[in-house]
Amino acid sequence: MTQRGSALNFRDFVRELLAAGDAVDIRTPVSPSLEAGAITRRVYETNGPAPLFGNLTEGDPGFRILGAPAGLSSLPGGMYGRLAAHFGLPRSTAPRELVEHLVAAMHADPVPPRVVGDGPCKENVLTGDDVDLERFPVPLLHEQDGGRYFGTYGFHVVRTPDGAWTSWSVARTMLNTRNTLVGPAMPQQHIGMIHQMWRDKGERTPWAMVLGAPPAALAAAGMPLPAHVSEDGYVGALAGSAVEVVRTESGGLYVPANAEIVLEGWISPDETAPEGPMGEYHGYAFPEGKQQPVFHVERVTYRDNPILPICVAGLPPEENHTIWGTMISATSLDVLRSNGLPVSMAWCSYEAATCWIVLALDVERLARTQMTERELADTVAEVLFGSHTGWLVPKVLLVADDIDVTDIRQVAWAMATRYHPGTGEYVYPDAPGIPMVPYLTAEEARTGRGGKSVTSCLLPEQLTGHTPGIAACFDNSYPEDVRTRVLDNWAEYGFSEVR
Ligand SMILES: Cc1cc2nc3c(=O)[nH]c(=O)nc-3n(C[C@H](O)[C@H](O)[C@H](O)COP(=O)(O)O)c2cc1C
Ligand SMILES: [Mn+2]
Known part of the structure; x- marks a missing residue:
């Protein structure tokens, strides 16, 4: 028996997605070369149900793909349902509750994984010359x-040479x-740090990659928890029970x-190969690829009729945003x-492609700190930009x-009516940042510093x-009685239900 849910x-x-009507079981033959990607893209862009491709024209018979595993949904009341x-x-579940749930698990004791002897992931095994990744329907996602x-939509597993820290x-x-x-x-990412530890010893990095992982594990593997925190224990705390591992x-x-x-x-200590380009999280496809490390696959194990989940990165909303x-x-x-800091909520607007985060400040607590706007911006920059x-x-x-902050219309309104041109923006040319941000100068991308800002959309009185x-x-x-009457009579006036 394997764990359920x-x-x-x-x-x-x-x-569960199929049962809720938030996935479609597609029986029509679909090519993993661009067609599955195009369907998945259109699904993101229309908040459609996740496509489960059960009849692919390439790959071993019975091998499947799930697109848009965490796309937004247009089902009533469940926009964030897949998430x-x-x-x-x-x-x-509303985004605010979800975020607080994730934060609470960061403060709970980690629940380390439970080792079991066998599991469905070992139903099929390929070793030696039989290792052939082309047996899978490996998709071409964008032209x-x-x-x-x-x-x-999978995660790397590596561990420090001393065994103390496992990174997903x-x-x-x-x-x-x-x-x-x-x-x-x-x-700067934990796989890079741990890979460097093995390289310093002159050794290959033992490595595994997991596809079609428990969804909570995948999400935790996409979460910037601090260094030396093992994501496997966080998942146990988050899910309320240990993850079963083999x-x-x-x-x-x-x-x-x-x-x-x-x-x-294993990951080679020195070998690289050209990788990319690929349509990316910021929404753009740039023309150049890069040399990147090579991952050697010695063994493949998989469930019967395996499902490979995919993220077709690009314009929001896709999994890099959700x-x-x-x-x-x-x-x-x-x-x-x-x-x-008196921050009541933080939200990376999906529409901003993970290139901005909006912080909601409790203005009463803010006033008690007696900080000026500049002091507030500098403190936020110091704390946040200094963190993983x-x-x-x-x-x-x-x-x-x-x-x-989870409503982009309200954020746009605050930006337009509260941000003061010339004084409301604070820039941090020395702050370290991910070099993939599209507007960085060549110099900023090379040094990994700059192009970072804190923009105040606070009215002066709010300080x-x-x-x-x-x-x-x-x-x-409107007074409560008027609002109640309007809501009660909404359908009678002739309007359809508001989603
Ligand atoms: C769908 C998806 C794709 C991602 N692709 C990459 C990627 O290609 N490279 C990367 O460095 N981070 C990528 N990330 C973000 C990392 O998973 C994330 O920053 C995570 O915190 C990294 O783990 P670490 O904090 O243990 O280093 C992706 C996240 C998601 C959800
Ligand atoms: Mn980590």
Whole structure:
């Protein structure tokens, strides 16, 4: 028996989406070369149900693909339903509750994984010359991509040489040869740090990659938890029970027992190969690829009729926004609060492609700090840009918490009516940041510094604790009896239900 439920079992997750009408079981033959990518893209861009491709024209018979595993949904009351299902939460869970749930698990004791002897991920085994990644329907996701991507919704497993820290992290991998992959392992990311530890010893990095992982594990692997924190223990705390793992044969690493597909092998200390380009999280496809480390696959294990999940990166909303952005929101909220800042909510607007984070400030608590706007901006920059999570996001917007930061319309309104040109923006040319941000100069990208800002969308009075005027809107501008009557009579007036 393997553990069940949508958070800890990818197959159950898919089954629940199908049952809720938030996935479609596609029986029509579909090509993994561009067609599956095009369908998945259109699904993101229309908030459609996740496509489960059951009849692919390439790859072994019975091998499947799930697109848009955390796309937004147009089902009533469940826009974030697919995201919430990653954590076993009700489909109606609001972003604020989700973020607080993620933060709470950061403060709970880690629940280390439970080792079991066997698991569904070992139903099929390929070793030696039989290792052939081309047996899988490895998709070409965008026409401009430099290759076919095997891993766009899976995570790497590596461990420090002393065994103290196990890292699970999401990063893309492109097919290089039938038994090697190539992909980024940036030195600021934990896989890059751990890979460097093995290189310093002159050794290969033992490595595994997990596809079709328990959804909560995938999300945690896409979360910038601090260094030396093992994501596997965080997942146990988050899901409320230990993740069941099995030992890999080749590297002595542990992987979720019910994963769809597991690749085992090692990362070369020095070998690189060209990777990319690929349509990326910021929304653009740039023309150049890069040399990246090569991952050698010595063993492949998979479930019967395996399902390979894919993220077709590009314009929001896709998983780099819905999963990565949400996880960054939680870790950022935690680091700001832990440093005493009066932040009530943090949110990477999906529409901003994980290139800005909006912070809601409790203006009464803010007033008590007696900080000037500059002091506030500098403190936020120091705390956030100095952290692992803040390295990822170049822009910060500050708003008072009368604004719902998860509603882009309210954020746009605050930006337009409260940000003061010439004085409201504070820039940090020395702050370290991810070099993938599109507007960076060549020099900023090379040094990994600059292009970072904090923009205040606070009215001057809000620094002293009050908001002058109120939003003129349905909730604020009518007495309760009028609002109730309007809501009760809505259908009778002839309007359809509001979603
Ligand atoms: C769908 C998806 C794709 C991602 N692709 C990459 C990637 O290719 N490279 C990368 O460095 N981070 C990527 N990330 C972000 C990392 O997973 C994230 O920053 C995470 O915190 C890294 O783990 P670490 O903090 O343990 O280093 C991706 C995240 C998601 C959800
Ligand atoms: Mn980590």
